[in-house]
Amino acid sequence: MLKILITLSLFTLNVFAENKFINNYVFEWCDKDPQSIEKYLKNSINGDKRNANAAYALGSLYLNGIGLKQDIKKADLYITIAANLNLPEAINSIGDGYYSGDIRHKNIKMALEYYEKAAKMGFGPAQFNAGVVLMNSAKSKKDLEKAIFYLDKASKNRDDLNSMTESAKKYKLHAKDKLKRFNKN
Numbered sequence: 001m002l003k004i005l006i007t008l009s010l011f012t013l014n015v016f017a018e019n020k021f022i023n024n025y026v027f028e029w030c031d032k033d034p035q036s037i038e039k040y041l042k043n044s045i046n047g048d049k050r051n052a053n054a055a056y057a058l059g060s061l062y063l064n065g066i067g068l069k070q071d072i073k074k075a076d077l078y079i080t081i082a083a084n085l086n087l088p089e090a091i092n093s094i095g096d097g098y099y100s101g102d103i104r105h106k107n108i109k110m111a112l113e114y115y116e117k118a119a120k121m122g123f124g125p126a127q128f129n130a131g132v133v134l135m136n137s138a139k140s141k142k143d144l145e146k147a148i149f150y151l152d153k154a155s156k157n158r159d160d161l162n163s164m165t166e167s168a169k170k171y172k173l174h175a176k177d178k179l180k181r182f183n184k185n
């Protein structure tokens with residue numbers, strides 16, 4: 001229990017690399033003591049210093065049913081809190097909810113708005129998502145140019161997995177081909 005609380009006290013640090021590690025640690029320990037983790041995360045969300053990372057972690061636990069019973073409404077509530085505190089991962093997740101229609105009503109335009117907001121914050125997966133959505137729904141040269149811009153950013157983003165950056169490079173080439181065909185017409 002003490003080990004969990006010491007580790008979770010580190011959770012309040014807002015350093016992206018550390019939060020990736022800590023989030024993984026929270027998920028690992030959630031099966032062992034879910035009530036303590038849930039209580040700690042809720043306490044980190046309430047009060048004057050609302051912790052976006054704690055809100056996002058709690059929302060993710062509810063969304064995936066890790067240690068806690070899956071609850072889509074609670075997941076959406078906590079992920080929204082994190083997004084309102086400008087956590088790019090949460091903003092991207094709201095975009096995912098609109099894109100898939102699993103959590104929110106399917107709305108590609110709203111998904112793109114959230115993806116672009118998180119992409120402008122430098123979040124690689126959102127850059128990738130914005131680029132792919134723009135490329136697939138392009139109605140103009142401007143849409144394709146914007147898709148290429150985001151895919152280029154995602155392909156150079158060093159915070160994310162190589163598989164995403166490789167996929168971004170492939171999509172970028174596809175978007176450039178699409179732009180060439182668009183320019184011919």
